[in-house]
Amino acid sequence: MICRMRQWIPGLDVVATYRVAWLPRDLVAGVVLTSLLVPQGMAYAELAGLPSITGLYTTIFCLLAYAVFGPSRVLVLGPDSSLGPMIAAVIIPIVGSGGDPGRAVALAAMLALLVGLMMTLAGIGRFGFVADLLSRPTQIGYMNGLALTILVSQLPKLFGFSVDGDGLIAEAAGFVRGVADGETVPAAVTIGVTGIVVMIVLRRWLPKVPAVLAAVVVSIAAAAVFDVADRGVDLVGELPRGFPPFTLPWLSWEDLPLLIGGAAGITLVSLTDTISNASVYAARAGQEVRGNQEMIGIGSANLAVSFFQGFPVSTSASRTAVAVQSGARTQLTGVVGAVLILLMLVLVPGLLRNLPQPTLAAVVIVASLSLADLSAVRRLWKQRRVEFSLCMAAFLGVALLGVLPGIAVAVLLSVLNVFRRAWWPYHAELGRAAGVAGYHDLRSYPDAERLPGLVLFRFDAPLIFANARAFREEIRRLARVEEPPRWILVAAEPLTDIDTTAADMLEDLDEELNREGISLVFAELKDPVREKIDRYKLTRTIDPEHFFPTIEDAVAAYRAQTGAEWVAADPSYRRQS
Structure with missing residues (x-):
């Protein structure tokens, strides 16, 4: 009975086999990881069209839930740059641009609940093979399209203004018009571009230095010294104090079809990303990937955040890499990160009130650059032109049709490619x-x-x-x-x-x-x-x-x-x- 419980609740196995010698490494890794979790959580929440505080709520509860139900000892969950535009693509058409933030949060929580249910049921039913619906070429094309979409969507925020646009072309046109009309805030551009340079330079030449934290500290210092708020730069402001409230997700029936469709797409992307990351780190540790339990772990994390004003989450390759490089041995690292964020909200909610919004845009832009893989596109061009065509079609599907239709195009192309090989085999x-x-x-x-x-x-x-x-x-x-x-x-x-x-x-x-x-x-x-x-x-x-x-x-x-x-x-x- 106990062995069976440890199989379904891997956190029990971690507790039973934990070694005291691991504790210092897990604690240090948790502290280092928190420096990345906070700004990224806030930035990816705004990327999803939600208040930045919801990114911190989401981070806390997904880390705690995965520590109990997740099989990997090193994977780190949280708000993800690849899911942000998908969440926004579901929520914004319902509430409208600049609509009621409360309704947007409720819809996002319901979306997380649906993703959690789909992922958990898929894990119980052993449907991990669904991750194969996105072939590597179409996944490359989709991610490149997503990277471009995210980059363009954050440019107005980086330049200190906002645009009303639906889709890549409309947002790009709105950004160009804004710049041409003189809406650019020079101080915002300076802070945002400085943040991008700091993160890129540190990641390339000083990878052990927490680049995101450095950019945040520099931008907060600059905001205080140069009084950028008076120069037209928006700041994060003081966050709500205290423990995130327990809230039951709700929706109206007419919203359900769009939410279910969005949840299915998010589930597929999250599942593909999770299995990929889990495979990489399991191979390094000489372990096997427990794909079905991974789905249950991710599903449980999404279910948990849905009751605390959160939104859908996935694994993060960058945050996992930071945790591993910092010496993380178990999911206690994530628990430490969750506790530190919670303490910040309870004790010092004003810690990041002077953080400039262009810095959050810079965090998202740098993350979007990591999604793109141009070298893989060149390799496909040289190695197999048919798969290069699939890659470009998926890219154009995201860029021209939007994020959710884009993933539908990517899945359809992957499936059609399988049938093509069956229809006309060699x-x-x-x-x-x-x-x-x-x-x-x-x-x-x-x-x-x-x-x-x-x-x-x-x-x-x-x-x-x-x-x-x-x-x-x-x-x-x-x-x-x-x-x-x-x-x-x-x-x-x-x-x-x-x-x-x-x-x-x-x-x-x-x-x-x-x-x-x-x-x-x-x-x-x-x-x-x-x-x-x-x-x-x-x-x-x-x-x-x-x-x-x-x-x-x-x-x-x-x-x-x-x-x-x-x-x-x-x-x-x-x-x-």
């Missing part, structure tokens, strides 16, 4: 190449030998309804030549399945070929596939003697029957290829 005619064991593609070995009257054909996919016609037409092409073959031998090792549609096609095709004096022969069929052929009763038309365990056995049988000898490749094939 296929090849094989021959015997000199000095190379086995039988090989004549495109790669145009001088390979062949047996007169025998066509060796390989179809690199399961034979299903989607590609049955393509298989049939290729077999017909091989049969309709000037000197028709006697056997068409299918090297069937890649055929991992044959469905009923394909079975009907094979029956008709075999009868058609038999009328022309051609035999359809199979070699190396897997046992489960061979059993399906028997179940479909295909041996009524296909001679049971025409199934061979290996290609060599089939070739030997053909040669014994016909007396054929190996000959050099037909020059006409070499010309065609």
Whole structure:
């Protein structure tokens, strides 16, 4: 019973196996991590269109919940730059730009509740494979589009003004108009750009220095010395004092469809990000990823924040890296961070009142730059143009259609790419190449030998309804030549399945070929596939003697029957290829 509880509540296992020697490292890592959690939490809350205080509430409770239910000992959760625009894309159309902040907070909390339920149920149901719906090329394109969207959305705030715009193009146009109309606040630009430079320089040349904290300290000092508030720069102001209130999320029924759609997209992105980060750090520690428990951990964190005016969260690669570099050994690091933030709200809520808003914009912009991966785009261009096209289509989907439609486009493209490979799989005619064991593609070995009257054909996919016609037409092409073959031998090792549609096609095709004096022969069929052929009763038309365990056995049988000898490749094939 206890072992089962420790399996479902990993925090119990941490408590039972904790070593006192780890305590100093976890405490130090928690203090260092807090310097990143506070400004990022506030910045990502505003990115999501919410009051900055909700970012701190969210950070506190997601860290505590994941410490109990999360299986990873080092992953750090919190508000995330990739989720911020998605949350805003759901909330803003409902409450409107500049609408009631209270309603926006309630909607965000309900969104977190839905994400938590979806993620937890997916974990219990073992649906971790859903993360595979975003292929790597489409994920790269989506993240690059998201990075550009975030960057453009934060530029007006960095320059000290605001714009009304829905989508990347409208926001970019509004920013250009604002600059042209002289709305720029020079002091805001100075502070924001200084913050960006400080963070980039420190991360590159002094990675052990907490770059975000340094930028925050510099900007607060500058705000005090130069009295930037009188120069038109907006400040964060004093945060609400005390413990975040327990609040039940609420919504109206007409809001539910948009919230469910947004929650599904956020769940998918959060799940993909979580599994990716968990895999990286588990590999470094020599551990296995518990994908389903990770979903339960993330789901529990979202459920927890939903009752304390929070919004959806995910794992953070940057914050996890800071925790690991600072010596974190367990989730006590996150608990320390949560407690320190809570103490700040209770004891010194005015600590960050002089933090300039352009600095928060700078934090988000630097985070958006880390989302972009231009080198991966260049690599796709060089390695595989089809996947480069998928990447760019996903990028344009986010940039032109918006964040939520963009992820729908990315998922659709990923799924269509899978079907494309199933619909039109690679296929090849094989021959015997000199000095190379086995039988090989004549495109790669145009001088390979062949047996007169025998066509060796390989179809690199399961034979299903989607590609049955393509298989049939290729077999017909091989049969309709000037000197028709006697056997068409299918090297069937890649055929991992044959469905009923394909079975009907094979029956008709075999009868058609038999009328022309051609035999359809199979070699190396897997046992489960061979059993399906028997179940479909295909041996009524296909001679049971025409199934061979290996290609060599089939070739030997053909040669014994016909007396054929190996000959050099037909020059006409070499010309065609």
